Amino acid sequence: MGYLVLDGPEVETDWYNFEALNIPADHPARDTQDTFRCDSQGKLVLRTHTSPVQVRAMQRLAPPFRAIVPGKVFRQETTDASHEHTFHQMEGLAVGEGLSVGHLIGAMKTLLRGVFGLDIEIRLRPGYFPFVEPGFELDARCPFCEGGCSVCKRSTWIELLPCGMVHPNVLRAGGIDPERWTGFAFGLGLSRLVMLRYRIDDIRLLLGGDLRFLEPFP
């Protein structure tokens, strides 16, 4: 589909991880990120999401372009069967002329068709992420039930991924003129998707390096 696969550093600067993504110091959104800080001044962090590669990509590539960024991310949190301090995300970004929410919906449906092998009904509802505007939570109609189950908490919708139209400040941080270009971005919880796909009930198995876990996956 013409998406580039990009990579970025795990040890990231505060600027790329926060500032350039429209999350200035003292922004309440920083609370929800539980950042591992690598120095007392907070100039370096372990990236809390794959989103910093959005700005790195904009600086490197001339629009229009499309890219995905799979990678390791870090959050300072206590681990249990469903929480890990290290997990994987996949960022997606498209920048072009005239890209709209409609294109985002189209791209997301195509993505889900690829992952689940069937057409899945989706809905967008407002979600707040400082680097997109408008921002959405994308829910998918639960593929595991008709009428409510434990996976969708009986709502028939599964909250699947955050997405939105790239905030003009982020485009500007990447050196792109927001009057001429627009873009959409999405963030997929790769670890969670893998767990859903292979019915893995403990996230800690993913990075545990246990051969009994690894062997069935060639």
Added chain:
Amino acid sequence: VRLSYRWLGRHVDLSGISAEEAARELTLSTAEVESLERFAPQLERVTVGRVLERAKHPDADKLSVCQVDLGRGEPLSIVCGAPNVAAGQRVAVATQGTELPGGLVIKRSKIRGVESQGMICSERELLLSDEHTGIWVLPEDAPVGEPVASALGLEDWVIEVDNKSITHRPDLWGHRGFAAELAAIFRRDLGILRAELPSPGRGERVPVRIESEACPRYMALAIEGVRAQTSPEWLRMLLLAAGQRPIDLLVDLSNFVMLDLGQPNHLFDRARISPEGIVVRQARSGESLRTLDGELRRLEPADLLICSGEPVALAGVMGGEASRVEPGTRSLVLEVATFHPATVRRTSARLGLRTESSARFEKSLDPTLPPRAAAHFLALLRELQPEARLAAPPTDAGAWKDPSRALRLRGSRVRALLGADVPDGEIASILERLRFGVERREGELAVRVPSERATKDVTIEQDLVEEVGRIWRYSNVPERAMVAALAPPPRDERRALVRAIEDRLSGAARFHQCVSYSFVEDSLLAKLGELDAPHVQVVNPVAEGFSRVRRSVVPSLLALLEPNRRRRADVRLYEIGKGYVPRVPGEEPVELHELAIALAAPAGDGAAGFDAGAFARLQGAVEDLVRTLEVEPLRWRAPAPGETPSWAHPGHSVVGTFGEATEIGALLGRLEPGLERALGLAGELRSDVALARISIDALLAAPRRPLIHRPLPRFPLVKVDVALALPETTPAAEALAAIGRAGKGLVDSPELFDLYRGESLGPGRKSLAWHVVLRSDERTLGEEDVQRFLGRLEREAASLGGELRRE
């Protein structure tokens, strides 16, 4: 944030709109509703009863036997221990089979010989308060026989909203904000908040001096004639539904105003405020304050304080204990202020003191809100305590500015960004319903953003597009396909290389790929003697000794050897990942992209063949891998001093370079024997371990050696076996090179088939035996070619300090 559906109804007419519908529409247009639950379902399971008669229990002084009418059949006989039960009261009765909170199921039972057919409940038994010295006495007009919930009009729903979804919306931290959203969604009118502040002509204002920019507005109201009292049922129930424990009327009203309008406020006992009034200033180092929760807080200059002589409150976070409202308080100072969000946030984060108040201030509150909140408090108070009144005109200090702003909105921009055909009229209507001011101009709208939305959330045109989109509904946006030139993206060499490595190692080479943590444990680094090497280190690790980021991927694999060897005889693992080596503190470290491979097997007894060891097997796997990657083969050599990594046995390791490169591209070695025990590979886990570390960057830079077909030999070949006796220290690679030189281009792929040590060779010597094939593309070779080859090889062997062994 917990919302009471009934409370929302105080601001907007919700008739015909169920709680479920309201919750669903809010999720689709405003913020994520996490759950919708019945408020206090236990109140639906208890019934209003009327006490007909109270008689003393024949056998217990403190118990009474009550006859209670439930409006049907015979009255129930209930044994009750409460001192306040009396004939004529309306009470809450749990009958047989009723389950109370906490799981207690009411059964017919005998208490001291008297049968009891139910229970008269206290407030605590119904989770309404801690009150349990007596039963809960209901209003006299409560209809007998009805469930308490409907009889008292307490049926309600609790709508729980995900706080993360409203961090950008200071206006949604109170019921009125959500009511305004419902009004916009359902096209209903938002009720008018009637609240004008009275200003008595007499009395002296509370003096307020603001000495910090972190306080744009501070209002102080002296209120006299107040007294402690329990709040009325309606107020207590609304607070309970919103998750706030009722305490006392004054405190309850303060909380009510915060949960209603989103504006925190604070009550001081006026007797504890000095006549000099209030000073808002930054803390001085060394100052401290005992906060309401009883903790003594050490203050720092970054903290903003409310002072009256001494500090009396941590601005926007928590009040002080000494100036709190007490049951004897007769006169109040009500504080309603606006504080700088980051200041409140920093203090609250530093002290680990997150309060309902700090959560709101850090969202950037509307500075025009305080007078309305103050008037709201006063109006509610005077309804319940008519003798309460302002003792002086309100004080209103500060250099605040109205944040409401003008923005330009192009209808074309809305349509382009949403990808939906929203007419201009609809755009204007939606914004007006959301209380934006709209003026239609040529091709665009001049939009006035109201102050409660303008502090942070709505600052640019794009923000208005979101306002329109969320009310218009994203489900009305048609799906579109992206149109672009059909050009494949440029080839990504690194990614292709990683894929090729994975294909080979996970495929024919039968290794297992893992992805492990980037952190490496201090205890492992200590074993490796690398604790002092510079590491990227996090200052807030999840666990002690788990703060260092790996410099290389190899240690991650070392940590996996022992647990996996417990489960499997052969451990074959690899990881492709990043290592980080710091340069200058605070600057980006050097990123190393690496392939690490580990191979561990039970340690043999030496009986196996010379090539069965882990080192040889891994070297073979690495060379096979490199060949399939179509780059120049690795040139191995013994490591120079300082080149051997801590995990490698210096005498059993090699470094490899690609082609003419001088930079080391690969390291391969047996595990340093001294580490075996430290890594838990002792006893029955004693292992033969080899590890390799290959730089992905070096592989990318390595000269290409494309696989190209070589014509099949046209002339017959000659096979000859040779054995070279050499000093123990001479690597096989040098012997191999010597064979090549002796062959003068005729040698084709020599194959090592034996390693021998024995008395006949003498001490410190070994013999390497090779199958050698000689062939030429030009002619048939004869015996004389073999003899010339052996002659040259004899001289080559001598130059290596060895000899050609003749059988």
